[in-house]
Amino acid sequence: MCVVPYRNVRDIDRIQRLLGAVLMIEADVELSDLLAHLVEEACALAGAQYGALGVLNESRTSLAEFITCGLSEEKERAIGSRPTGRGVLGAVVADGENLRLDRIADHPLSVGFPEGHPAMSSFLGVPVRTPSTVYGNLYLTNKLDAERFSEDDEALVEALAQAAAIAIENNRLRERLRLMSVIEDRDRIARELHDRIIQRIYAIGLALQEASRFAIRDETKAAIARGVDQLDIVINELRATIHQLDHDPLPGGLRRNATELINELAPMLGSRPTLTFAGPIDTTIPLRVADHLLAVLREALTNVAKHAHAQSCAVEIALADGDIALRVTDDGVGIGSDRAGAGLGLANLEQRAAMLGGTFSVQAVEPRGTRLTWRVALGAA
Secondary structure, eight states: OOOOTTTTOOOHHHHHHHHHHHHGGGSSOOHHHHHHHHHHHHHHHHTEEEEEEEEEOTTSSSEEEEEEESOOHHHHHHHOSOOOSOHHHHHHHHHOOOEEESOGGGSTTOOOOOTTOOOOOSEEEEEEEOSSOEEEEEEEEEESSSSSOOHHHHHHHHHHHHHHHHHHHHHHHHHHHHHHHHHHHHHHHHHHIIIIIIHHHHHHHHHHHHHHTTOOSHHHHHHHHHHHHHHHHHHHHHHHHHHHHHHOBOTTOHHHHHHHHHHHHHHHHSSOOEEEEESOHHHHSBHHHHHHHHHHHHHHHHHIIIIIOOSOEEEEEEEETTEEEEEEEEOSSOSOTTTSSGGGOHHHHHHHHHHTTOEEEEEEOSSSOEEEEEEEETTTO
16 A cells, blocks of 8 residues: 555645645546646645656556646757767666755766756655556755755655556556457457357358259349359458458557566566567467466466465567467476465466467475466467
């Protein structure tokens, strides 16, 4: 559970303004507009000349968004490219801790400012985070009515950063649910096309062929034959569409999605699992298989976190000889009686493999630990 960082702030007016800003996360507004409002409120509540909020992309390799407050369009253009996460700003994300400075230039990690950047002295930075994930940072510079930002300023800005983190997390969860909905719709459409539409067209073709036996005029027989040929073309096009629905790659690629999932679950595991890939998995693994594989990976790593008491974990996703294999290996307590029950969701993982004509197994490894192997032949899936 998140702490309440503003619990010791005694200024009722500031608290009320803070709560009004925080409650906006429930409003029906675009995420970028909400984040911009939170940065503006942070500047107003803490009395800062400048403020900014950087949001990491889901792979944590760069900034997906960088929202500023206090800069004119002319100054924005003069600064040029956005920060890349180095220096003091990167330290706030890497350490996951608040940082208050009288002079930003005095910090040992300070790398200076680019030409055209306004002068900045006092600094307050807080991570944009939930208990398990850091999504970016919110920072203010140049306290207007004092030499440095106060503890009250820090508490209020930290509360706004937590609200921003919740908004970002909710937005990404909605995007994942939307993707899952798209996947389910694709599967349903493919089934409908195959099980109902194609069968009906095929039946109509058979009926026309039967009717041609009773046709007297050659012109009528020829017209029926052309109609049957056209129905065959339609059936082939529908089958091609079904194949395309089943074999489109996962949006963003399996590598990126697996990496983002590992990063998401690493705090729960205590350390980041090693992740290796083999084979052209981004261009070869169909969306339907990739979706099941990611669900199996999530459940497998959750089991490790809850039950294995492991120091390390390794994940391998490999494509070879037409098979896609997922292996999750930990150095935990092994497959004792406390890990063998249905509570681990192993039946669900086995069912996911069976749905695709694949296999699933769990075995002990020496000197200690467990290896889960989930394998699907792409031709069968």
